[in-house]
Amino acid sequence: MEATAKNNVLIIERSSPAMVQPEYETPEGSIFLTSIDQVAVVHVPSVYCFDRSDANVVDVIKQALAKVLVHYYPLAGRLAINSRGKLVVDCQNKLGVPFVEAIADCNITNLGDVRILDGDVLGKLVYKEPTQDKLEAAPLLTAQITDVSNMKALYEEQQLVYKSFLFDAEKLAALKRMATKDDQVTSRCSSFVALAAFVWRARSMALNMKLHQQTKLLFPVNFRSRLRTLLPDGYFGNAVAMPCCLCTMGDLIEEPISASVERIKKAIESVTEDYIRSKIDFLDMHRFEGFPTGTLVINSWTSLEHGSTDFGWGEPRFGTGDVSSLTCLFMAEGREKGIMVVLGLPLSAMDTFNKLVCDLNGA
Incomplete structure (x- = not known):
């Protein structure tokens, strides 16, 4: 299976994204970004690997995300451009964080060194929102939870x-x-x-x-x-x-x-x-x-x-x-x-x- 995964034949089946909101009400308005933050707006894909437990992983992480967003509520908002042409975080536009559940046809250990994942494999493990290339519509954070199917x-x-x-x-x-x-x-x-x-x-x-x-x-x-x-x-x-x-x-x-x-x-x-x-x-x-x-x-x-x-x-x-x-x-x-x-x-x-x-x- 390791050879298969490296040949970009990893199969991922995703559910439709659900929007996760902060667990409690959070401040509205907008947050000013410094000139340093204006330089480059990029999304950073990253993969975190954990050993499974008997818990319902999807529910655990979804609930944890809702709790975290209370403190990091700007991540549930979207970018916007103010009257001065500068980027701000619009916290009133609370569209939430796209959360996707996915199933893979192999174990993460079969993918080799996860620090240097093949671009195609990384694209299947990290969800990309269709609006990601549209600055003012793209979410600031997305999350994909992938479990392994042993039926294949x-x-x-x-x-x-x-x-x-x-x-x-x-x-x-x-x-x-x-x-x-x-x-x-x-x-x-x-x-x-x-x-x-x-x-x-x-x-x-x-x-x-x-x-x-x-x-x-x-x-x-x-x-x-x-x-x-x-x-x-x-x-x-x-x-x-x-x-x-x-x-x-x-x-x-x-x-x-x-x-x-x-x-x-x-x-x-x-x-x-x-x-x-x-x-x-x-x-x-x-x-x-x-x-x-x-x-x-x-x-x-x-x-x-x-x-x-x-x-x-x-x-x-x-x-x-x-x-x-x-x-x-x-x-x-x-x-x-x-x-x-x-x-x-x-x-x-x-x-x-x-x-x-x-x-x-x-x-």
């Missing part, structure tokens, strides 16, 4: 195994009981939602994700019936959206499965016409660059009419192959037999996932 190595070092699991009526009923046994959700819970919640949790546990790591669930939702304006006659293009459920592994496994069900139901309900139009605008501006580590994409094919293809030889037995390691398929298993779940996992993770499915028999 798991996929590279172990054989990828594909397996199918039948969730019959009895197992689906057990999942629904688990999903609705408290007051967090209503008694109405579809088979898809209950099964998706279980698979999301079980797969994340099987991959032994760290508690601080983010895990993301995506699934296609047909939005044809959700539009105020009907699609034109003859339209046969794509009409699906991919709403997202996102949380840390710690939240996912510490909360009851009913909470995961609620996350999924809210994601489905979020697919409105406004959501679709916003998504299209976003995709027009940003190129799709693939899914980050820790993502699960569930495609439900249970409603597809595979059995309607009839050449006079009876119903076909439908199959597929070359399923992405990030993808899980839900497939109908005959009439009234249940749902077949198809996915691929590293060998050790598949053993764990299989055990979690077997444990449902006693639920």
Whole structure:
């Protein structure tokens, strides 16, 4: 991995920046800068490396930053030019400090001497705000927290195994009981939602994700019936959206499965016409660059009419192959037999996932 990192193939996945403000109210107005401070305005990128602890690193540093900004409140402001044409720090323009959480595909020790990091690697470890080159809009401080994902190595070092699991009526009923046994959700819970919640949790546990790591669930939702304006006659293009459920592994496994069900139901309900139009605008501006580590994409094919293809030889037995390691398929298993779940996992993770499915028999 050291050679890979030095060849500038370090992969960093960043969250959207959140603006951190001082924990308490701070003075406003502007702060005069001396002529010495007017000479050169530059951003200095720097990397601090620490050994991990069991604490939620992101929350610890974010809270610490909010406390520090009470005393160093000018850093939450922006530069401005006064009536004399001189630079000042505008403390009334409290836009805050951009704070970004990121995940790397290797350990910091694999990058070699951090005192002389390659420019490309440094650029991935230090967040650069898009406005950084605009003097009066650029933040005076940015912060990026990077944790390490070990899933890439798991996929590279172990054989990828594909397996199918039948969730019959009895197992689906057990999942629904688990999903609705408290007051967090209503008694109405579809088979898809209950099964998706279980698979999301079980797969994340099987991959032994760290508690601080983010895990993301995506699934296609047909939005044809959700539009105020009907699609034109003859339209046969794509009409699906991919709403997202996102949380840390710690939240996912510490909360009851009913909470995961609620996350999924809210994601489905979020697919409105406004959501679709916003998504299209976003995709027009940003190129799709693939899914980050820790993502699960569930495609439900249970409603597809595979059995309607009839050449006079009876119903076909439908199959597929070359399923992405990030993808899980839900497939109908005959009439009234249940749902077949198809996915691929590293060998050790598949053993764990299989055990979690077997444990449902006693639920």
